[in-house]
Every structure is written in structure tokens, then in C-alpha cells.
Amino acid sequence: MADRQAWDLAFDPATGRRLTQQDVGNGNLLPSGRWPSFFSRVAARLQWDAKAIDLAPDARAWPELPDERRERLIALLAGFCVAEDAVAVHLAPFGDAANNSLVAWVLFLQRRDEQRHAMIFDRIVAEVLELPGDTKDERRDAARAHAPAGVLELFEERLPAMAGELAAGRTGVDTGIGLYHMILEGIVLAAGQCALLADLDDGALPGVRQGVERVERDERWHIGFGLRCLVEARPSPEVIDGVLASAQDAAGAWGDAVPREICEAVAPNCRRRLAVAKLLEPRAAAV
Ligand SMILES: [Fe+2]
Ligand SMILES: [Fe+2]
Numbered sequence: 542m543a544d545r546q547a548w549d550l551a552f553d554p555a556t557g558r559r560l561t562q563q564d565v566g567n568g569n570l571l572p573s574g575r576w577p578s579f580f581s582r583v584a585a586r587l588q589w590d591a592k593a594i595d596l597a598p599d600a601r602a603w604p605e606l607p608d609e610r611r612e613r614l615i616a617l618l619a620g621f622c623v624a625e626d627a628v629a630v631h632l633a634p635f636g637d638a639a640n641n642s643l644v645a646w647v648l649f650l651q652r653r654d655e656q657r658h659a660m661i662f663d664r665i666v667a668e669v670l671e672l673p674g675d676t677k678d679e680r681r682d683a684a685r686a687h688a689p690a691g692v693l694e695l696f697e698e699r700l701p702a703m704a705g706e707l708a709a710g711r712t713g714v715d716t717g718i719g720l721y722h723m724i725l726e727g728i729v730l731a732a733g734q735c736a737l738l739a740d741l742d743d744g745a746l747p748g749v750r751q752g753v754e755r756v757e758r759d760e761r762w763h764i765g766f767g768l769r770c771l772v773e774a775r776p777s778p779e780v781i782d783g784v785l786a787s788a789q790d791a792a793g794a795w796g797d798a799v800p801r802e803i804c805e806a807v808a809p810n811c812r813r814r815l816a817v818a819k820l821l822e823p824r825a826a827a828v
Contacts, residue, residue, distance in 0.1 A: 577643035580766045584650040587762065589755050591661040596748040599669045606745060615670060616798035617737050618749070619687035622662040624730060625756075626681055627696040628721070629655035634708035635717060639770070647766060654759045661752040669749060691794030695729060715776035719784040722767020723811055726760055728791040732807040734760065736799040764814070772818050781820055785812060 603611070632652045636645040659677075666672045666684050674680035685693060703720050706712035734757040741750040776784075788811035792804035815821050 577647045580647045583762045591657045594748050594752050596668045599746040599748045603669050613798050615687045616689055617733055618665050619684035620692040622666045622684040623688045624696045625658040625662050627700055629659045631700050631704035634704050638707050638714040651763050658756045689796045695794055715774035715780050718767045718771050723784050724787045724791050727764045728788055729794050732792045732799050735803045768814050768818050
């Protein structure tokens with residue numbers, strides 16, 4: 542029991558599922574010294590091929606969808622095209638900042654996932670939405686015109702600015718993970734995935750749905766891993782306050798593309814995760 546950590550009593554990082562006391566059992570879920578290896582095993586189990594998903598039925602179905610539905614889906618899918626590319630690029634400085642070779646290895650595995658996510662959304666905008674562009678970069682430029690302004694601001698301004706500060710050693714890894722894993726992945730991308738999965742529940746675009754399901758499964762371990770890194774980083778009360786303040790607005794970054802009820806369901810997850818990880822306690826003690 543001594544090395545069982547408080548947060549893994551209630552949260553399974555591999556699935557994002559809340560654990561009950563029965564689920565936890567008597568053993569140690571994640572002994573403290575081995576936690577990076579745990580995440581590398583989860584990553585290995587979840588590998589998939591973004592080139593293998595068949596998007597041909599989706600391409601045939603797309604022109605038949607009602608205009609209003611297509612407009613909402615374009616905003617979401619173009620937003621993911623921009624966002625996944627940005628997170629794949631700007632995860633790079635976290636490896637050095639982590640100052641731990643095992644954690645850096647898991648960050649490498651996460652970055653490989655993000656590159657795979659960028660690839661499936663590039664395929665979707667090229668093959669299903671048929672956005673113009675002969676290269677991935679040209680198609681991402683085309684996607685920008687359709688992505689919600691709030692998503693562009695977070696992923697193309699705030700994220701690169703933070704990554705630059707992290708690479709220069711002017712900001713801590715706790716601030717970086719607070720934005721990247723807790724806000725961008727844990728709130729913004731999660732709200733977008735939830736909206737896409739709900740919209741595509743009728744099987745209208747089966748290949749797109751399959752891709753989003755795979756991405757969402759990967760993101761669960763990324764968020765759990767980020768939370769575990771944050772526990773290790775011992776963030777200051779100011780960093781935690783900053784994360785909580787950003788979480789309030791982050792779910793709204795998608796504008797009308799994500800229904801209000803999804804935003805309201807996802808937004809409290811940031812505080813819940815920090816509470817489960819016992820990261821709100823030092824903050825309360827400092828008040
Ligand atoms: Fe991703
Ligand atoms: Fe991710």
C-alpha cells in the first residue's frame with residue numbers, strides 16, 4: 542500500500558474510467574518507481590495504422606449529408622487537422638524539460654501518437670472533405686479557414702508560445718503540462734471528440750468515426766500520463782490556479798460546433814482530475 546498513489550485509486554489512466562473500490566482490489570496498480578513503463582506498455586497495446594482506415598464509404602456519403610451537418614463537421618474536422626498537427630510539433634521540447642529518460646521515452650511515444658492523429662485528420666480533410674492542397678501543409682492551410690477562431694488561437698498562438706518558453710527554460714514543465722495535457726487535450730480536444738462521436742453515432746461516416754474512436758482512446762492515456770507527470774512536478778498553487786482558470790473557457794473554443802451540453806459535461810473534468818490527483822490540496826492549504 543505504501544507506494545500506491547492517491548490518484549490511481551480512483552482513475553485508470555489507460556481508459557480514463559473512474560475506478561470503484563472493487564476495481565482497485567488489493568494490489569498496487571501503479572507503483573511509483575515504474576509509472577513511466579506502465580504508460581509505455583499502454584501505448585504499445587493501443588497501436589493502430591492511420592493508413593489502414595477505409596475512408597471511401599465516407600467520401601461517397603459526404604456530399605449527401607445536409608448542409609448544416611456538413612458545416613458543423615467541417616469546423617470540427619478542420620479544427621482537429623490544425624490542432625493535432627500543432628500538438629505533434631510542440632510536444633518536442635517536453636522531452637528535454639522532463640529531465641528523466643523514462644518520461645522522455647513516453648513523451649516520444651505520445652508524440653508518435655500525435656503524428657498518427659495528424660495523419661488521419663489530414664486524410665479526412667483530403668479524402669472526405671476534399672479540401673484543396675497537394676501537400677499536408679497546403680491542406681492544413683486550407684483547414685485553417687474552416688477551423689473555429691478559438692481553436693486557432695489556442696493551438697497556433699498559445700501552444701507555440703508556451704513551447705518556445707519551455708524550450709528556452711523560461712517556463713516550467715508543470716505550466717507546459719497544465720496547458721498541453723490538462724487544457725488542450727483534457728478539455729478542448731476531448732470536447733471536440735465527444736461532439737464528433739455523438740454526431741457520427743448514426744454510422745453516416747464510418748471511417749471517420751473509427752479514426753476518432755482510435756484517437757480518443759490514445760488521448761485517454763496521454764491525459765492520464767500528463768496528470769501523473771504533473772503530480773511528479775509538484776506544481777505551485779499559482780500554476781494550478783492558472784489551469785483551473787483556463788479550463789473555464791477552453792471548452793467553448795469550438796464555438797457553435799460543440800453543443801453546449803457537451804461543453805458543460807467536459808469542462809469540470811479538469812478540476813476533477815486535479816482533485817483526484819490531490820493537486821488541489823496544497824492550493825487549498827496555501828489560501
Ligand atoms: Fe492527439
Ligand atoms: Fe494527445
